[in-house]
Amino acid sequence: MKYSEFIDTYARHPVYRAPTGSRLHAKSWQTEAPLRMLLNNLHAEVAEDPANLIVYGGTGQAARNPEAVKEIIRLLLEMDEHHSLLVQSGKPIGLIRSHPSAPRVLIANSNLVPAWANWTHFEELKARGLMMYGQMTAGSWIYIGSQGILQGTWETFVECGKKYFNGDLKHRLIVSGGLGGMGGAQPLAATMAGACFLGVDVDPERIQKRLQTKYIDRMTADYEEAKRWVLAACEKGETLSVGLVGDIGDVLERLLRDKLTPDILTDQTSAHDPVNGYVPNGLSLQEALALRRSDPEKYKERSLKSMARHVGFMLQLKERGSVTFDYGNNLRELARQGGEARAFDYNGFIPEFIRPLFCEGQGPFRWVALSGDPEDIYATDQALMELFRDNAHLLHWLTEARKKVAFQGLPSRICWLGMGDREKAGLLFNELVKSGRVKAPIVIGRDHLDCGSVASPNRETEA
Amino acid sequence: MKYSEFIDTYARHPVYRAPTGSRLHAKSWQTEAPLRMLLNNLHAEVAEDPANLIVYGGTGQAARNPEAVKEIIRLLLEMDEHHSLLVQSGKPIGLIRSHPSAPRVLIANSNLVPAWANWTHFEELKARGLMMYGQMTAGSWIYIGSQGILQGTWETFVECGKKYFNGDLKHRLIVSGGLGGMGGAQPLAATMAGACFLGVDVDPERIQKRLQTKYIDRMTADYEEAKRWVLAACEKGETLSVGLVGDIGDVLERLLRDKLTPDILTDQTSAHDPVNGYVPNGLSLQEALALRRSDPEKYKERSLKSMARHVGFMLQLKERGSVTFDYGNNLRELARQGGEARAFDYNGFIPEFIRPLFCEGQGPFRWVALSGDPEDIYATDQALMELFRDNAHLLHWLTEARKKVAFQGLPSRICWLGMGDREKAGLLFNELVKSGRVKAPIVIGRDHLDCGSVASPNRETEA
Ligand SMILES: NC(=O)c1ccc[n+]([C@@H]2O[C@H](COP(=O)([O-])OP(=O)(O)OC[C@H]3O[C@@H](n4cnc5c(N)ncnc54)[C@H](O)[C@@H]3O)[C@@H](O)[C@H]2O)c1
Ligand SMILES: NC(=O)c1ccc[n+]([C@@H]2O[C@H](COP(=O)([O-])OP(=O)(O)OC[C@H]3O[C@@H](n4cnc5c(N)ncnc54)[C@H](O)[C@@H]3O)[C@@H](O)[C@H]2O)c1
Known part of the structure; x- marks a missing residue:
């Protein structure tokens, strides 16, 4: 598929959607994955306001402006595994030569040196087109709809219990x-x-x-x-x-x-x-x-x-x-x-x-089925339940989530696992992809409620 | 050389010095290099106050405390190219599995979320042994003595001229x-x-x-x-x-x-x-x-x-x-x-x-001869003068520097080069090492006056 055709099909502003299935549009899954995730974050089922590229949280954007989205898409479609793409507050600012084991895409959002880290300065830069608010997961293309907050709230209530x-x-x-x-x-x-x-x-x-x-x-x-x-x-x-x-x-x-x-x-x-x-x-x-x-x-x-x-x-x-x-x-x-x-x-x-959960090494993470097929997520649910059959807490969540969580955009799941167990889950997903039990690779991502986020002064704060 | 023997020879607090010569103590030059640079930064010829691990700038330290120095040394001596060492404000906090092309050592110093980025909070954390001031190059083990400030000041005066x-x-x-x-x-x-x-x-x-x-x-x-x-x-x-x-x-x-x-x-x-x-x-x-x-x-x-x-x-x-x-x-x-x-x-x-120099892509960088032999730096001077024989500015600096700059600790050099030219210099250094024209690898490092540093609100500021 040619670039212009791809844009017509998946990214006619303000209507965005991720390609599904197991056929590649980019040169490898390493670039196909961020491409689908970006588009998924802007899908009407997922994003609050796709016309303004706002994913959630009032102003949390996936990219700086519609031109930046198109440019990111172009680069992701063309680049190979000897390059890495740098994205600064939603704008692609460089394609650098790297190597196959390097991160394919490096994203930094809303960074301001402390002396200037205030809303006045932020808004000034934003008005000049130089800044973007990335929220916790919008600017990193790993928002998955309300399942994230649902799971975090559930975890909080259970822990309180x-x-x-x-x-x-x-x-x-x-x-x-x-x-x-x-x-x-x-x-x-x-x-x-x-x-x-x-x-x-x-x-x-x-x-x-x-x-x-x-x-x-x-x-x-x-x-x-x-x-x-x-x-x-x-x-x-x-x-x-x-x-x-x-x-x-x-x-x-x-x-x-x-x-x-x-x-x-x-x-x-x-x-x-x-x-x-x-x-x-x-x-x-x-x-x-x-x-x-x-x-x-x-x-x-x-x-x-x-x-x-x-x-x-x-x-x-x-x-x-x-x-x-x-x-x-x-x-x-x-x-x-x-x-x-x-x-x-x-x-x-x-x-x-x-x-207290972080202190034990417990932490949240989320994953997305790039195939777009809900069965792929159910397959991961199933495999995790077998792998961690003694973890009643996890079994309860996965069973309930399957019953009560409606997918938005690409099917996804989130859960909490302990240190060591997250690695096991990752190896399990590798196996599912390799053996063809899922139809396309699985994206694993960080969560909005991880130990990086709790450094915020007012929300999800340590204090 | 055993760990305890290494400590006795090179790191008996407060007397530190870098090993020299072309024999390895660590498993490869990738770890030998940071090891020698850390010890060089604490060498009495380089550091202002080795007893307090202070390299320069009043309070700029190379490591959190003497125990942290020893632990970093131990890890650098033992680790292989499938691991990366994480150092947070001068303390080694993790040895993670990575791969040969990954950075061997990742360092972050003095980072505070803006809402708490003030001296009161910093000093409080420091008093509790949780923080360290890294200055521009002390905490990254790439301070080279007064040649750095000399060159930056020279560059400023020349540019003014x-x-x-x-x-x-x-x-x-x-x-x-x-x-x-x-x-x-x-x-x-x-x-x-x-x-x-x-x-x-x-x-x-x-x-x-x-x-x-x-x-x-x-x-x-x-x-x-x-x-x-x-x-x-x-x-x-x-x-x-x-x-x-x-x-x-x-x-x-x-x-x-x-x-x-x-x-x-x-x-x-x-x-x-x-x-x-x-x-x-x-x-x-x-x-x-x-x-x-x-x-x-x-x-x-x-x-x-x-x-x-x-x-x-x-x-x-x-x-x-x-x-x-x-x-x-x-x-x-x-x-x-x-x-x-x-x-x-x-x-x-x-x-x-x-x-204006940054805008053209001009920027400073520095390099250090791990062999400890001044001849290695003179060899790089010579090779650069041949490679950039039309750059009168550079030729002037390198000639004058050779005459007037006294080395402190491991011999080193700093200069400014344009975009594209820095890559050429890097490839040239590779060649010098490979062909044996220098006796050990050369460390290339960032400078205190690069476009990251000028984000500071009061010093070297953009404003
Ligand atoms: N992880 C976290 O730290 C975390 C998680 C969830 C929510 N929050 C915080 O909780 C707040 C709510 O988030 P949101 O996205 O749901 O906001 P929102 O603006 O979508 O919803 C707020 C709701 O409060 C209602 N409301 C306002 N005043 C009221 C009153 N006096 N009595 C009853 N209802 C009233 C509004 O009608 C609205 O429906 C935010 O401050 C958010 O940052 C934090
Ligand atoms: N790149 C940069 O931004 C850059 C570079 C160099 C210096 N500086 C700044 O320059 C200042 C000096 O740095 P430093 O390391 O040399 O400091 P320093 O404290 O080592 O030296 C300051 C000198 O000023 C002298 N002094 C003080 N009051 C004086 C007066 N009224 N008349 C004459 N001399 C007086 C002191 O005796 C001392 O020798 C600092 O504020 C530093 O941050 C900035």
């Missing part, structure tokens, strides 16, 4: 605010982990979306109804997730009044952004949208106050026994600014649950 | 303050570039040291004498460097009064540190040292005021026609703080002289 509930979340109730892009993974992660879940979001459309994708079981705007549903399920030891339309602060206040103490309490409202994210208490969604436009300063002030109130209730519930943790949305810091002096009296999820 | 004096510095007078660790390279660089030089330092011992190492020609504490000497040499078109004991501000004031306008004016006093570096005007060195201890706040205030005065005179001389530039010591910023609002009215040397 191990640490505080003898490894069993049956009869346990998790309460959280925010059912948006990432927070929307909580209800499914909770039920997959064996718990009941009550999620509160001020925006009914966000909950509606979770219903459609089967990430949540039921929805209501009636507090009493939501309460009845989850308490009944908890009682019976069933799993159930309920989305309640409302302000999270108000709902926590009601729970306190009803002396109803959740077993686990966290939050994933968009607290990191007090103007365009969090919705202040006492305003309807419509009123909030209006105030955002008319008086952002006032809006921010109300947001901070509401967060202080919200965290105040969380602290009270913590005192009554809820296992309470921050989920990386910077809520504690902004609540502190809003007047809650004790805001940092509860821990973040990384030091609570994730860092 | 090309830009403002038709490429000829004959009859030209360069004036500068500060003849310390780096500033002390100015007089020799100036005369090698064909100019006359008047350097002013408040501390006679610093000038004394330059006399001993033949970096400066004459010394006096008498302004009139210094003036007479340099003006006479300029007049005759000879080269001469003179060190004058005094306060740079006072000397510039005298020059203004005498209507004597230097052709080129810069400064390398330790202005970056207004308390422990710069000496305020109006105090003797002894008075200054006393005030530093008794009242650092007051000292700082006087420093800033003196710098404002100092820069004020520089601006006046600039108006009278001196080509005036900053030499990366942050003097302009502190003078601004001291009250000189126009402090930034003259340019830094990087945008003036160095960036």
Whole structure:
């Protein structure tokens, strides 16, 4: 296939899709793989906004601009195994002579020297076309849709269960605010982990979306109804997730009044952004949208106050026994600014649950079937279950994931494995490819929640 | 040679030296080379303070602590070409399986995520034994003594001559303050570039040291004498460097009064540190040292005021026609703080002289003869002069360097070459090694003044 034909078929901006099957377009799988991954990241099923090359997380891009995408494609189609491609914040900046064992593509995103590492400078460079925000996995072409956040959230809930509930979340109730892009993974992660879940979001459309994708079981705007549903399920030891339309602060206040103490309490409202994210208490969604436009300063002030109130209730519930943790949305810091002096009296999820796993050498990784055939992923699931047949945790995840995770774009999987075991998995995948049990090679990639990511100051932070 | 014997011979803390000759101690030159470079960087002829593993620049270390040095040596002696050694801020943290074409040693120094990239956090980590300051070349084992700064300064003066004096510095007078660790390279660089030089330092011992190492020609504490000497040499078109004991501000004031306008004016006093570096005007060195201890706040205030005065005179001389530039010591910023609002009215040397060279693809690199034999460096000099016989600039430098640069530790050389030419030089070195014209392999390394370094916010800065 000629370059122009390839572009017409797979990369007519803004419509992108990855080639599938076992036939090569590039010179080898070493270059075919990044080519398919780039295109997969821009596929409408995977990317939030392909027209702006945005994959996820608001502004996380796969490439600098449409010209850069085409140029990367051209280079990947043409280059051989004696060269390496350098990509700097989404733009191909060099094809250097290397050797077959060298990395084929080297990517660095959004790097700024500390003295200039601020949004002002970043935006200035971006406006001049010199910069791109790569998020955790968008700019490295290894985003796989919502399965990633689902698995990380599941791992967190399971770890919380191990640490505080003898490894069993049956009869346990998790309460959280925010059912948006990432927070929307909580209800499914909770039920997959064996718990009941009550999620509160001020925006009914966000909950509606979770219903459609089967990430949540039921929805209501009636507090009493939501309460009845989850308490009944908890009682019976069933799993159930309920989305309640409302302000999270108000709902926590009601729970306190009803002396109803959740077993686990966290939050994933968009607290990191007090103007365009969090919705202040006492305003309807419509009123909030209006105030955002008319008086952002006032809006921010109300947001901070509401967060202080919200965290105040969380602290009270913590005192009554809820296992309470921050989920990386910077809520504690902004609540502190809003007047809650004790805001940092509860821990973040990384030091609570994730860092202990890292310390043991446990870590996440993900893989993608380049063939595009779901059967290839099922084959890897199967083979891993045989290889690690004593790892009940892994078996549970893989079984549930196969049942509940809908693939987006190229079929993929993510899981956590210990040090040593990841190598074994890699050798197993080699064997599956070699023996033809899968139809094309498998891409293995890093995850958004690895020990590199937790160096971030505000999200997924160590602190 | 057994490990313990090797340590006894080459690494008995604090006495380090590199093995020389063509016999291997490690399994191949790929590991012998970093081994010798590490030990060379800690050699008393090269390092400022081997007992604290400090190579240069106040705190720039080659390794975290003496145990880390020994462990790195052990690993380099034992490892084969199927492994790579990871060194994090001077400590060996992993020996990973790789392949013969992979880098043998990967080093990362002093990396901090921007939100925590400040001295407070750095010092905290350092106090806990978790961090090390690597400077530009100490932590990467490629420091070669003062030849590096000499060559960079020479290159700057020559470039200034090309830009403002038709490429000829004959009859030209360069004036500068500060003849310390780096500033002390100015007089020799100036005369090698064909100019006359008047350097002013408040501390006679610093000038004394330059006399001993033949970096400066004459010394006096008498302004009139210094003036007479340099003006006479300029007049005759000879080269001469003179060190004058005094306060740079006072000397510039005298020059203004005498209507004597230097052709080129810069400064390398330790202005970056207004308390422990710069000496305020109006105090003797002894008075200054006393005030530093008794009242650092007051000292700082006087420093800033003196710098404002100092820069004020520089601006006046600039108006009278001196080509005036900053030499990366942050003097302009502190003078601004001291009250000189126009402090930034003259340019830094990087945008003036160095960036234009980078833009053409010109850049510095250095090499070291692992044999320890100076003849090997002379052989590379000779071969380069034959290969680039049309490059008068290079020929001049190599001829002068051979005459005036004393080797420290393993013999080495540094020069600037254009894009394409550096590859040719590399292939030439390969040939010299292969044919036995040099007695052992040559290490090629990056320089402290390359386009990575100029990303620094205050030194060698782009701004
Ligand atoms: N690994 C991590 O560190 C990690 C993981 C997941 C989420 N997070 C953080 O969680 C936050 C949410 O992420 P997202 O992608 O889901 O954001 P999002 O903007 O897509 O969703 C936020 C949701 O919060 C709702 N909301 C706002 N104010 C509310 C209020 N007062 N009461 C109830 N609901 C309210 C909004 O309607 C929206 O649906 C972000 O700050 C994110 O960084 C971090
Ligand atoms: N490439 C670069 O960016 C580059 C290169 C060279 C030097 N520098 C900068 O230049 C400065 C000097 O470096 P160094 O290693 O030589 O420092 P240093 O501390 O070894 O020497 C500074 C000298 O300045 C003298 N001094 C202080 N106050 C004075 C005054 N009022 N009048 C006259 N002399 C005075 C001191 O006595 C000392 O000898 C540093 O800030 C360094 O970062 C930068």
